[in-house]
Amino acid sequence: MPIDKNSLPKPVYLDKIRIPGGLWEQRQTINRSRTIPVIYEQLQKTGRLDAWRLDPDRERPKRRSVIYMFWDSDTGKWLEAVGYSLHTHPDPALEKQVDDLIDLMASAQQPDGYLNTYFANLEPENQWANLRDWHEMYNAGHLTEGAVAYYRATGKRAILDVLARFADQIAALFGPNEGQKRGYPGHPELEMALVTLYRATGDKKYLNLSKYFIDERGQDPHYFDIEASERGEDPDDFWAQTYKYCQAHKPVREQTEATGHAVRACYLYAGIADVALETQDQELVDVSRRLWDDLTSHQMYITGGLGPAHSNEGFTFAYDLPNETAYAETCAAISLAFWAHRMFHIDPHSRYIDVMERALYNNVLSGVSYEGEHFFYANPLTSYPNVNPHEHFSGITSDRHYRRSEWFFCPCCPPNLARIVASIGGYFYSTTADRLYVHLYNQSSADFEFGGQAVQLEQQTNYPWDGRIQFTVKTDTPAQFELALRIPGWCRRYTLEVNGQPQSITPQNGYAVIARQWQDSDRVTLVLDMPVERMSSHPDIRQDAGQIALQRGPVVYCLEEVDNGARLANVAILRDGQLHVEFDADLFGGISVITGEAVRIEPASWPGGMYQPQSVVEHTQSPFQFKAIPYYLWANRDPGEMRTWIRRI
């Protein structure tokens, strides 16, 4: 079945969705009032904003670091977050702040269109000399996405024009033609951004460039070899040792496994999906499905985390999912959500949204503290005092616990979080000419059009704490369309009523489709059965053997020391013990908490030494009531141990 862009569902942009309550309203309010402002402060404090004021006498940083080379991406992501936020919540003061910054950014653009604060200030002679490592294209991508978001929110073209000129320069320099370099981004991102720019401007040149980047990647002779030789380096000296690191080890169409740096990987795959859609390229859809299946069936944490290893910030091998040292970068889970969302739009099936939901409610939200001003880069599934998933050697916070930080030397995650939270409404719905897909459930209302007829859909729900979602259709005149409600993969029983009449509907590709001429005030009630599940992992995941994780709805739970005492490795949850769910309105603005029967298995007494024969040390089981909270909320109270996978007895 060849891909047909016109019949495929399209996402409904966030400007059509209002989120007046529920978990995402809570997160968006905190994002707007706390996260976006603190990121701006950090951009300012660290010199990232001032860097746009080009100065040939600027002092070089004490040590040259690639990190400085991607400063601009942080500004770009912040701009994008602000764009989304202004769209749903206008804020003239903030808009003024951004306009001033944009003036400054525009002033940094070179006559030829080039835009990069690091190279323009410090190493103009090294422009484009190292696409593999030096992130100019990555910055260009993030700035472009920021520019488009701001343009869509405000209608102001200034920064969009700046980035379009930069993209024009890139399109002139790189490509298959005589006199062009056959380069492509070492860190993918621009692929997606160019499609975004194409959609915003209608200029197909940008789409073509994105497609070129995807098809040139990993071709022989290898561009990263060529440019290394031109720098006088031995290509074999690549610090990351393998082009798998940047998914350039073979041509994209031949790739079958998710490899290397996890964020690079999913940004690339998201770009592939974009190009597949816009160029209606069935082969790229097949490539995407293959990579998707590999990643989500072999290399994903139960939290939607990706990339277990610190060393490459990425993938290792199938079923290798260490919990305590899980890198599971916040950006990687975000990039998975980006890719999942795009996969649905080239292959409409709920399985992609299931993964997106898993990532969002767990590894993505854990990236930011409840109060919105501290961030995780790595998101381990188990935590002990003194253990730092970033690196053993580099130590740990002063109280010896792994906690969220105010900022990072490489601060890619905070503004990435800000932009996905600010744009979350855009992930709720998709439409075709006659169907409305509902992907995510949250208190909200949204506007659509079917056959020229304006329709509003309201959701009343306390999801994810409760599985009941009530939809109300508002329409001036009856409207014919299909309402396609996602039945989440985690849900094994549900009921569906239309105006109080039970419906028996077999889901199609994971969606319960109600075809109907909708009247004003029609009500649909979906009740997703949401018991606590004891989850087992695939028997090849050695790190989870003998353990279970608690999941309810899309939310994975964890045990923290503050609720359960220390030595959580010695805690076992009873196989058939009672489990209770309670909504605690006072905890983190209202969450569901799980309690249940557990035992602590420990020696009655320990005679000393590190190792003792079992016959000397009898282990006793002391029963106690455990308490689990959502994984994403860990490390927001008293510091201590945390475990997601718990022994089962």
Add this chain to the structure above:
Amino acid sequence: MPIDKNSLPKPVYLDKIRIPGGLWEQRQTINRSRTIPVIYEQLQKTGRLDAWRLDPDRERPKRRSVIYMFWDSDTGKWLEAVGYSLHTHPDPALEKQVDDLIDLMASAQQPDGYLNTYFANLEPENQWANLRDWHEMYNAGHLTEGAVAYYRATGKRAILDVLARFADQIAALFGPNEGQKRGYPGHPELEMALVTLYRATGDKKYLNLSKYFIDERGQDPHYFDIEASERGEDPDDFWAQTYKYCQAHKPVREQTEATGHAVRACYLYAGIADVALETQDQELVDVSRRLWDDLTSHQMYITGGLGPAHSNEGFTFAYDLPNETAYAETCAAISLAFWAHRMFHIDPHSRYIDVMERALYNNVLSGVSYEGEHFFYANPLTSYPNVNPHEHFSGITSDRHYRRSEWFFCPCCPPNLARIVASIGGYFYSTTADRLYVHLYNQSSADFEFGGQAVQLEQQTNYPWDGRIQFTVKTDTPAQFELALRIPGWCRRYTLEVNGQPQSITPQNGYAVIARQWQDSDRVTLVLDMPVERMSSHPDIRQDAGQIALQRGPVVYCLEEVDNGARLANVAILRDGQLHVEFDADLFGGISVITGEAVRIEPASWPGGMYQPQSVVEHTQSPFQFKAIPYYLWANRDPGEMRTWIRRI
């Protein structure tokens, strides 16, 4: 009780011990016939021997690396191994080979005594510029120990004189006096070696220098800061971030915890013990005991391995003992044996020898393959395909398994193994004027003198595969002395007979002491009860929770895939299941193998995906008979998974 050197036991040098059979004979034969020759080949092939032929036009290595700076230590350790081996097994051809090398080494000595192939060949201007990192003193130490061993074996002074001249230069350059630099080794080793040199030459200057190094270490102003500033570097830029790395974070007498690089740590502590003894310094004995207690009660694997972390090749924090990523460097276990042996001689108690024995039979022997030509640097307690305890990112052997290597870029471990195996006899016995301590049990005979009376002691045993050891005293005339037999810490029941008469003796400091006038052919039979023990670890070791390790006598066992199939994480040993021990004469020259009842706990079928609710996936328990082999012999047959800590059910 202040330390009194004269009343303390002294080790019996290896020239008094013959090892005609048993495990150590097997290892020594392989060491002599395979290991020592292959190390020589590698020294030659890698240019380490040729480097002694100084050449001002020598080409610099492509990349400057600290590794090149400690090439000489590899030669030194090889020389030391050869010295020990020649002592017990004269070999004129080998001796000729060494003498030729020694001529070459002597030719590389500078007029001022300086000796270092790297700096003499490549960076003469940088001599002594970085004691913290550049290993000149470390090399000097290993060369000195090699020189003394060779001198003791052959009586030839040439290389001893060379190293004494070098030590004279060091003693002139470094010290507390006007015009001297207040430096000390960044990588300890010379401290021990100077005491060895003092004992060989009687020149107290070397002992004083060793004591100076120990007392100057970590003093303020900090020498490593001073020399960094003199190199024009910021001392805070130390790549290892903390002087804990090299145990120079505070003065030695104030140290209470084993920190940093594990080999550096134990070499230093061994040097402290040496100086404590020779200077009869009670405070240093107390420091040693404190560090010993910290290390062995909080930071030691059941295999005697030390230093869980790759990043610092060393310690992390109390009870942090990851199994799969255990670095547990071969050299670290060897250094622990060195230190333990010295601890006994300043504080005579079997607890030190218990740890030495644990290290020797497990983490030390695992460092070399059964055939003697391949080596482990890191010694994990669990191994899975694709997992490399050295570093995730650097990949793994071509068949995706962690296996012993022929050599390493940093090959400290192979010659360290060669020297400890070649000198193992020297760890068997200690004597005071009237007592003979027996520490290690192995087929052997040895010569002693008590009150001017020559005495021979023979051991007949198949230890560690069997707990029966028969001693025969040979003496021309009756001899009065105490025979002190170590009752190992792992042993909970034993019988002791003298000439067939059961003895009831309460051990003193871990030794059963038989005071007697010994007649020729007196027989002592010690039978150590040696059941298989299911070992539990301290409840704070989270990585071992819910698991047991099998230990019999001093030998820790492991399960390998070749005997037990894959997915060893899903295997559980029955808490009260039968365990059997069988001596398999055909396996690895004869070893005891453990079999017993286990179950494999796995889902009856897996419906796909990575995570499934327990209610969907029923786990079944399939019984099977497991087979365990000594840990130190793993990775000598078909590659596959390995586990030391096994789930208990």
